[in-house]
Amino acid sequence: MKRNAYITMGALTAVALVLVACGGAATVEVEVTRVVEVTSAAPAATSQVQVQVQVVTPGERMQTIKDRGNLICGVHGTFQGFGYVEADGSYTGFDVEFCKAWAAAIFGDATKVEYRSLTAKERFTALQTGEVDVLSRNSTWTLTRDVDLALTFGPTTFYDGQAMMVRKDLPATEETTLKDLEGANICVQTGTTTELNLTDQMKAAGAEYTPVVFEDNDAAFAAYDEGRCDAITSDRSQLATLRVAKMKNPDDHVILSVVMSKEPLAPAVLQGDDRLADVVHWTVYGMIQAEELGITSQNVDSFLTSADPVVKRLLGVEGEMGAKLGLSNDFIYQVIKQVGNYGEAYDRNLGPDTPYQLARGQNDLWTNGGLMYAPPIR
Numbered sequence: 001m002k003r004n005a006y007i008t009m010g011a012l013t014a015v016a017l018v019l020v021a022c023g024g025a026a027t028v029e030v031e032v033t034r035v036v037e038v039t040s041a042a043p044a045a046t047s048q049v050q051v052q053v054q055v056v057t058p059g060e061r062m063q064t065i066k067d068r069g070n071l072i073c074g075v076h077g078t079f080q081g082f083g084y085v086e087a088d089g090s091y092t093g094f095d096v097e098f099c100k101a102w103a104a105a106i107f108g109d110a111t112k113v114e115y116r117s118l119t120a121k122e123r124f125t126a127l128q129t130g131e132v133d134v135l136s137r138n139s140t141w142t143l144t145r146d147v148d149l150a151l152t153f154g155p156t157t158f159y160d161g162q163a164m165m166v167r168k169d170l171p172a173t174e175e176t177t178l179k180d181l182e183g184a185n186i187c188v189q190t191g192t193t194t195e196l197n198l199t200d201q202m203k204a205a206g207a208e209y210t211p212v213v214f215e216d217n218d219a220a221f222a223a224y225d226e227g228r229c230d231a232i233t234s235d236r237s238q239l240a241t242l243r244v245a246k247m248k249n250p251d252d253h254v255i256l257s258v259v260m261s262k263e264p265l266a267p268a269v270l271q272g273d274d275r276l277a278d279v280v281h282w283t284v285y286g287m288i289q290a291e292e293l294g295i296t297s298q299n300v301d302s303f304l305t306s307a308d309p310v311v312k313r314l315l316g317v318e319g320e321m322g323a324k325l326g327l328s329n330d331f332i333y334q335v336i337k338q339v340g341n342y343g344e345a346y347d348r349n350l351g352p353d354t355p356y357q358l359a360r361g362q363n364d365l366w367t368n369g370g371l372m373y374a375p376p377i378r
Contacts, residue, residue, distance in 0.1 A: 061133060061269070061270070061273040062106075062273070064133075065133055066107075069107075069112065070113060071099065071102055071103045071107075071114070071133055072113075072115075072116060072131070072132045073102070073114070073115055073133065073135075074116045074126050074134070074135040074137055075093070075095055075096055075118070075136055076093070076117065076118070076137050077091075077117025078217075079093065079241070080241055080245045081358075082094050082095045082096075082138050083095045083096055083117075083136070085117060093349055094345060094346065094350055095136040095267075096136070097345035098267060098283075099113045099115065099134070100113060100339050101284070101287060101339045102279060102280060104338045105283045105286075105327055105334065105335050106279060106327065106331075108334045109338075110339050116132050118132070119215065119216065120189060123135055123137050124139075124145070124149050127151065127268060128150070128270065134268070134269050135268045135269075136157075138158070138235065138237070138238075139265060139266065139267075139268060140160075140263045140264060141265070141266040145268075151268045151269070151271055152268065152270070153266045153268045154268065154269070154277065154280040155280075155281055155288075156265065157266060157267065157284060158264075158265040158363055159262075159263075159265075159361075159363055160263035161235070161260065161262060161263050162193075162194055162198075162233060162260035162261040162263055163233070163235070163239055163255050163258065163259065163260060164233045164260065165231065165232050165234075165239045165253050165256070166181070166230065166256065167253055167254075168254050169252070170230065172256070174256060175257060176254075176256050177258060178258060180207075181207055182207045183209065184207075184209050184229075185209070185228070185229045186209050186211055186212065186230065187212045187214065187220040187221070187223050187224045188211055188212070188233050189213070189215070189216070189220050189234065190213040190215060193263070195213065197233075197260050197261040198260070201260045212228065212229050217234065217238065218246070220232060220234075221242050222246070225247055233260070235263050236259075237350075237358060240356055241350075267280055278325050279326075282321075282325060282377070283332070285374040285375060285377065286332035286377065287335060287339075287340075287342040288342045289314055290332070290336050291342045292365055292374070293310070293314070295315075295336055295341060296340060296341055297338070297340040297341070300315070300336045300337050310377075310378075314377055315330060315332060315336075316328070316330030316331065316333055321377055343360075343365075346360065
């Protein structure tokens with residue numbers, strides 16, 4: 001059945017969860033007007049975005065995706081290096097690469113993706129209501145989000161940690177502590193684990209501070225750059241990339257060495273969509289395994305004749321690994337050929353040849369001292 005209505009995202013969430021709770025098998029399409037509040041140094045503006053939402057009974061999402069002919073992926077949109085809309089309307093970034101990889105796995109075509117730019121406040125609602133099939137938007141995997149929001153997280157695609165950035169003329173160096181920020185105004189994005197961690201860590205340090213909160217991270221950075229805050233806190237990856245992309249004088253700012261939290265960033269699907277969750281997991285693992293084996297988008301064809309049974313199973317030359325997921329047996333081959341392995345995705349968006357030059361660190365392979373490790377594909 002199909003219903004056309006203009007309703008709030010909050011109301012739609014309730015509709016979706018009731019349908020799931022009742023175990024309804026029908027697919028309900030609703031037309032939604034999503035109100036987006038844009039907060040910046042300029043006068044506030046409000047825009048409306050109309051989206052088609054399908055509320056699907058958990059477990060049926062993969063078939064819905066296949067019938068629709070594309071994957072709808074929720075991403076950031078304004079975070080350079082991770083999820084960014086370019087001037088021509090195309091999407092780029094590390095998180096975007098995985099959307100392409102899942103499309104390549106499901107359809108054999110990495111271009112069969114429809115992107116939705118979501119704010120931190122919108123992201124989980126969009127997933128719960130069916131506006132997006134999968135969320136790939138630098139989101140921290142936590143117990144509360146896993147359980148209370150009824151989500152299933154995929155593998156950690158980026159190990160991060162919260163940090164603090166301050167001006168060098170504070171004066172400050174990398175060794176400046178949180179206690180040294182006593183009485184500071186600190187910019188932070190609201191509705192995130194970042195805001196909660198800031199409260200916990202400053203309390204633990206015994207430092208009083210004034211939080212200056214923003215709905216949008218770009219607005220927080222703009223306020224900090226204008227001098228409205230003494231410091232700004234976010235994931236270290238965001239501080240490193242946005243310092244380059246947003247600060248008028250990047251060299252005037254220093255990121256403190258203190259690590260305020262663990263931030264495992266991972267994609268997510270709605271709880272109950274087990275088959276889609278499997279595809280999300282094993283596509284990412286396949287990209288990690290390919291890097292470990294030295295298989296890239298440039299040389300993957302030469303590995304098709306490999307005698308190594310691990311390689312043969314990975315690329316679908318033998319075995320039924322893809323069929324077990326409802327995919328073509330060569331789904332990982334398609335991912336590597338069209339998108340690349342994990343290291344290629346990382347270097348293309350965050351690596352040494354980008355303005356951000358983020359060292360792999362914990363995001364390196366386990367064989368190089370990092371945490372990236374794929375379970376056996378067999």
